[in-house]
Amino acid sequence: MxxxxxxxxxxxxxxxxxxxxxxxxxxxxxxxxxxxxxxxxxxxxxxxxxxxxxxxxxxxxxxxxxxxxxxxxxxxxxxxxxxxxxxxxxxxxxxxxxxxxxxxxxxxxxxxxxxxxxxxxxxxxxxxxxxxxxxxxxxxxxxxxxxxxxxxxxxxxxxxxxxxxxxxNAVTGLSGSGPAYIFLIIESLIEGGVAAGLPWEISKELVLQTVAGSVSMVTLTGKHPGELKDMVTSPGGTTIAGLKVLENKKLRYALIEAVEAAAKKATYLGKTYSKKNKTK
Missing domain, CATH: 3.40.50.720 (NAD(P)-binding Rossmann-like Domain)
Structure with a gap:
């Protein structure tokens, strides 16, 4: 270096x-x-x-x-x-x-x-x-x-x-604000584990390694996340049952809209500063 x-x-x-x-x-x-x-x-x-x-x-x-x-x-x-x-x-x-x-x-x-x-x-x-x-x-x-x-x-x-x-502004909405979205997902998965009967610490450990391992799979295989998702999903199995709930609750669209909303807010703030310049 x-x-x-x-x-x-x-x-x-x-x-x-x-x-x-x-x-x-x-x-x-x-x-x-x-x-x-x-x-x-x-x-x-x-x-x-x-x-x-x-x-x-x-x-x-x-x-x-x-x-x-x-x-x-x-x-x-x-x-x-x-x-x-x-x-x-x-x-x-x-x-x-x-x-x-x-x-x-x-x-x-x-x-x-x-x-x-x-x-x-x-x-x-x-x-x-x-x-x-x-x-x-x-x-x-x-x-x-x-x-x-x-x-x-x-x-x-x-x-x-x-x-x-x-x-x-799009970067702000995605990677700038993104950690908060990921933290919310992690928190929710841990709580899901607890709701299913797991001790909180064990649930946390399982979730953190699951997230880290999933990121590594996307990074190291180079495969599309959708393809990897299908690899984990068996016909009539447990994963498809869980995914069905997430799709019904529109998780995918909620995340997309969250990124768009944060990006729009960043755009608005940027325009506010630009307007200040024009009034100087």
Whole structure:
């Protein structure tokens, strides 16, 4: 794995910043002396300093001045405030990577400058255990080297795909919100096992390995999930009886509609930020 010989600064020290820093350091992709972070909370700064042996700051501008790559890891609600603070301090030498959900590249460039290199990323919750998937979308000024650098950084917390920004709302609805759907399914299956008479811990163990094994079957065989489903389903057997209930309850359509609803919400939020830009 390549090493990164640049200074990386994190604006915001939330869970995702913590996951990325932890991934970079555990895989020895970068040295702790080359990572900086900011956060208004003294407790959070102290935690990052102790856990990662990195230098932390209460102000964002100090991080920008020391960094080549700026990772915007703040909540969408405070992004505008942060960008106002950073305006004039970020230059064309910086690469900006935003992992804030729903914030278009257009919104960031409106505040910081139209000539900057900006990349938007949509990671997901499994990044916290280095099993995430991140969709990477370049702005107009980001070149191949910038994309490769972003990929190296995000690969520290899982896998990456490259997509045009227009697809990121769909990504948000699927892989961004998807872990919550999977957790609900897992929870429901565990409860189903309990309802059928199993102890909760045994039911949990059976469900987790069943889900993990099923994912491995799809990944390793390369077969369509529908084909694998048919392999498990015998005529007149127990599995078809269960599938009949799921189809009658429209589980398939509920999941499809959940992804669509989340994607539409992401689109709405993105348009809200775009409208803010037009009123400036």
């Amino acid at each position: 390549k090493t990164i010989n640049k200074n990386i600064g994190f604006i915001g020290s939330g869970n995702m910043a913590q996951a990325i820093i932890g991934g970079l350091l555990s895989q020895k992709i970068i040295k702790s002396k080359n990572i900086f972070s900011s956060d208004p909370s003294p407790q959070r700064r102290n935690q990052f300093s102790k856990e990662f042996s990195i230098k932390t700051f209460s102000g964002n501008v100090e991080v920008v001045k020391k960094s080549d790559v700026i990772i915007l890891a703040v909540k969408p609600q405070i992004m505008e405030k942060v960008l106002k603070e950073l305006k004039g301090n970020i230059t064309s030498r910086h690469l900006i990577i935003s992992i804030a959900a729903g914030i278009p590249i257009e919104f960031i460039s409106k505040w910081l400058g139209d000539d900057l290199k900006i990349i938007r990323v949509m990671p997901n919750a499994p990044a916290l255990v280095k099993e995430g998937i991140s969709a990477i979308s370049p702005g107009k000024n980001a070149g191949p080297e910038d994309l490769e650098l972003a990929k190296e950084i995000l690969n520290a917390i899982g896998k990456t795909v490259f997509l045009e920004e227009s697809y990121l």
